[in-house]
Amino acid sequence: xSAAIRLxxxxxxxxxxxxxxxxxxxxxxxxxxxxxxxxxxGKTSLLRALAGRLPFAGGTCSILGQDVASDRVVRxxxxxxxxxxDKLPDSLRGRDILALVGGTVEAALPKVGAxxxxxxxxxxxxxxxxxxSAGMRQRLAIAAAFAGGHDQVILDEPFNWLDPVAAFDLRHxxxxxxxxxxxxLTALHDLTTxxxxxxxxxxxxxxxxxxxxxEGILRDAARDPHAFERYTIDRLRA
Numbered sequence: 001x002s003a004a005i006r007l008x009x010x011x012x013x014x015x016x017x018x019x020x021x022x023x024x025x026x027x028x029x030x031x032x033x034x035x036x037x038x039x040x041x042g043k044t045s046l047l048r049a050l051a052g053r054l055p056f057a058g059g060t061c062s063i064l065g066q067d068v069a070s071d072r073v074v075r076x077x078x079x080x081x082x083x084x085x086d087k088l089p090d091s092l093r094g095r096d097i098l099a100l101v102g103g104t105v106e107a108a109l110p111k112v113g114a115x116x117x118x119x120x121x122x123x124x125x126x127x128x129x130x131x132x133s134a135g136m137r138q139r140l141a142i143a144a145a146f147a148g149g150h151d152q153v154i155l156d157e158p159f160n161w162l163d164p165v166a167a168f169d170l171r172h173x174x175x176x177x178x179x180x181x182x183x184x185l186t187a188l189h190d191l192t193t194x195x196x197x198x199x200x201x202x203x204x205x206x207x208x209x210x211x212x213x214x215e216g217i218l219r220d221a222a223r224d225p226h227a228f229e230r231y232t233i234d235r236l237r238a
Contacts, residue, residue, distance in 0.1 A: 002065070003026035003027055003028055003029075003062075004027055004028060004029035004063070004064055004152070004183050005025075005026070005027040005033075005050070005062070005063055005152070005183070005185070006025070006026045006027075006060075006061075006062045007023055007024060007025045007026075007050070007059060007060070007061055007062075008024050008059055008060045008062075009022045009023075009024065009058060009059035009060065010022065010023045010024070010025075010046065010049070010056055010058070010059035010060075010061065011023075011056060011057040011058035011059050012042070012045045012046060012048075012049045012054055012055075012056060012057060012207075013057040014045055014054065018057070018207065019042050019045040019207050020042040020045055020046050020049070020204075020207045021042075021206075021207045021208045022058075022059065022208070023042075023046060023059075023202075023204070023207075023208070023209055024209065025202050025209075027183060027185060027200070028183075028199070028200070029181075029183050030178065030179075030181045030182065030183060031178065031183060031184075031199040031200060032174070032175070032178045032184045032186070032197060032198045032199050033183075033184065033185045033186070033198065033199065033200050033201055033202075034185075034186055034187075034188045034193070034194045034197075034198035034200075034201035034202075034213070035047065035185070035186070035187045035188065035201060035202055035203075035204060036187075036188050036189070036191070036194055036201060036202075036203050036204070036213075036232070036236075037203055037204035037205055037210070037236070038205065038236055040206075041204040041205055041206060041207065042204050042206075042207035042208075043156070043187040043204055044156050044187060045207075046204070047154050047156055047185060047187055048156075049061075050075065050079070050154065050185070051075060051076060051079045051081040051154045052072040052073065052074070052075035052076030052077075052078075052079075053072075053076070053081070054072075055072060056069050056070075061075070063075065063078050063152075064078075078150070078152055079150055079152050079153060079154050080101075080144075080145040080146055080147070080148050080149075080150035080152070080153040080154070081145055081153070081154050082141045082142050082144060082145040082154070082155050082156065082158065083141050083144060084141070084156075085134065085137040085138040085140070085141040085160075085161065086134070086137065088129045088132075088137050088140065088141060089129060090128065090129050090130030091128070091129070091130065092128070092129050093125065093126055093127060093128055093129065094121070094124040094125045094126065094127050094129070094132075094140050095125040095126065097129070097140050097141075097143075097144050098112070098121075098125075098140075098143060098144060098147045100144075101144050101147035101148045102147035102148055102149070105125065108143075108147035108148075109121075109122070111146055111147055111148065111149040112143045112146045112147055113146070113177075114173045114176060114177070115142065115143065115146050115170065115173045115174065115177065116143050116146070117173070118166065118169035118170045118172070118173035119139040119142060119143060119166060119169075119170060120139065120166070121139055121140065121143045124136055124139060124140055133161075134161040135161045135162055135163060135166070137161075138158070138160060138161040138162060139162070139166070142155060142158050142170070151181065151182060151183060152182075152183040152184075152185075153182060153183070153184050153185070154184075154185045154186075155184070155185070155186045155187075156186070156187045157186075157187050157188065157189060158170065158174075158186055159171070159188075159189075159190055159193065160189075171193055171197055174186075174197070175197055178199075186198075191225070191228065191229045191232055191233075192225050192229070194213070194218070194221070194232075195218060195221035195222050195225040195228050195229070196221075196222050196225060198213075198218055199215055199218065200213060200214055200215055200218065201213035201218065203232070203235065203236070205236070210235060210236075211232075211235055
């Protein structure tokens with residue numbers, strides 16, 4: 001099976017510094033791909049470059065067979081992407097955020113679907129962003145990633161700031177969307193989610209690939225997540 005998303009030797013620079021050093025990855029269509037690594041390992045920079053928010057300084061990027069490494073506009077159009085929750089404008093309401101992506105809130109809500117239900121987004125539509133907690137902002141940012149109806153979505157640490165119930169419900173809603181054909185990339189700190197929800201993944205350390213987490217590895221991890229957590233933590237420490 002050919003990969004829907006493939007990076008070969010991907011390089012990302014920020015502020016004159018090299019953050020991502022020659023990363024290779026392949027994401028199959030209709031799969032959940034997880035990126036893990038310590039803070040500063042390059043996860044966010046890599047995802048932002050893939051989503052067209054940053055340029056690639058080197059390497060190749062293929063999406064659905066098209067080389068788009070040099071075209072940030074095309075890359076941005078390929079993905080639903082959650083904006084940083086803390087950057088949402090205080091002067092807008094929840095419905096305004098969804099309408100900016102989906103055209104109207106009425107058009108956006110069906111596209112958000114069960115993800116929005118898991119996050120309780122309808123209760124936030126008329127709330128001003130400036131009056132929202134960090135968790136509420138995160139819910140709206142995640143919903144915005146789905147409001148455009150994309151078949152490929154990128155989420156950077158989506159479970160941050162969510163309470164345990166919302167995180168549980170979101171994980172299951174995302175898994176259902178993936179099983180229905182969504183291609184999902186997420187940066188994660190939660191090793192349990194990586195083990196039990198993701199189909200494949202990658203561990204980054206100092207901007208380089210430290211470990212490729214193929215389907216077989218994660219299948220074994222799902223059977224014994226505690227052993228996987230210990231093994232992964234030992235690799236991250238190293």
